[in-house]
Amino acid sequence: MECRKTKEQTAYPIFYDVEPTNVRSQSGAVGKAFAKQEYEEILGWNRLVPIKVNILGWRIYHNWMPLRTNLVNKGIDVPSVLCPFCLNSEESSDHVFGACGVAARVWNNICKWLDLPLILDFSVLGILIWLDTLSVNSKKQKLIHGIILSAWWIIWWARNEVVFQPEVSRKDLIFDSLRIYSFSWITNRDGKNTISWTEWLKNPLLVM
Ligand SMILES: [Zn+2]
Structure with missing residues (x-):
């Protein structure tokens, strides 16, 4: 995440045992985890x-x-x-x-x-x-x-x-x-x- 902030790189979380459709649509647990990471770690306050x-x-x-x-x-x-x-x-x-x-x-x-x-x-x-x-x-x-x-x-x-x-x-x-x-x-x-x-x-x- 540090690279994401300092070097303008894009970071994506990696998930195992998930449906590809969930990753594409950002739905289900993947969507929630992605959103949680996005909001709390990347966007923050x-x-x-x-x-x-x-x-x-x-x-x-x-x-x-x-x-x-x-x-x-x-x-x-x-x-x-x-x-x-x-x-x-x-x-x-x-x-x-x-x-x-x-x-x-x-x-x-x-x-x-x-x-x-x-x-x-x-x-x-x-x-x-x-x-x-x-x-x-x-x-x-x-x-x-x-x-x-x-x-x-x-x-x-x-x-x-x-x-x-x-x-x-x-x-x-x-x-x-x-x-x-x-x-x-x-x-x-x-x-x-x-x-x-x-x-x-x-x-x-x-x-x-
Ligand atoms: Zn309306």
């Missing part, structure tokens, strides 16, 4: 964003969010299990933070903004694996990780507005809010980062 944003990412990754389907699974009565953004699918972690049209638009906008390959698997794990397979150095990877965590934070904030204050919903402003909040968080925490707002809006990866 991101010092570019506040602790509350890291904690939210950790809770999303573990599917510990009080989403409608999770509440129903715990026996709590909720008026609807549908995603409050689109009212089309059940509100699961992978849906509301990834595949829902509202969230997918944010991910596509992030890829265009940072000039990165499009995300094909919008699940929570799929987004983290996408990050891990990017051909970028560790500094840029940390920045993109910080932006992903910030996006999840803003999506959660927008989701709660739709549920609790629909009259002031700003779900169409998630991407704009993400760029404002992540700029403030990341530039305040990275003492060596002198990136301007204009450079940030253009593409922060170009000046790193």
Whole structure:
């Protein structure tokens, strides 16, 4: 893992006695082990964003969010299990933070903004694996990780507005809010980062 960080090499865990399909799809126990390694050893805590944003990412990754389907699974009565953004699918972690049209638009906008390959698997794990397979150095990877965590934070904030204050919903402003909040968080925490707002809006990866 050290080479992965210092020499920009890619490291993959090796598994024995597993189905090839599980390795390809990152499903089952392999997917979980891969994800655990990715999150805890490679991605880890991101010092570019506040602790509350890291904690939210950790809770999303573990599917510990009080989403409608999770509440129903715990026996709590909720008026609807549908995603409050689109009212089309059940509100699961992978849906509301990834595949829902509202969230997918944010991910596509992030890829265009940072000039990165499009995300094909919008699940929570799929987004983290996408990050891990990017051909970028560790500094840029940390920045993109910080932006992903910030996006999840803003999506959660927008989701709660739709549920609790629909009259002031700003779900169409998630991407704009993400760029404002992540700029403030990341530039305040990275003492060596002198990136301007204009450079940030253009593409922060170009000046790193
Ligand atoms: Zn939805």
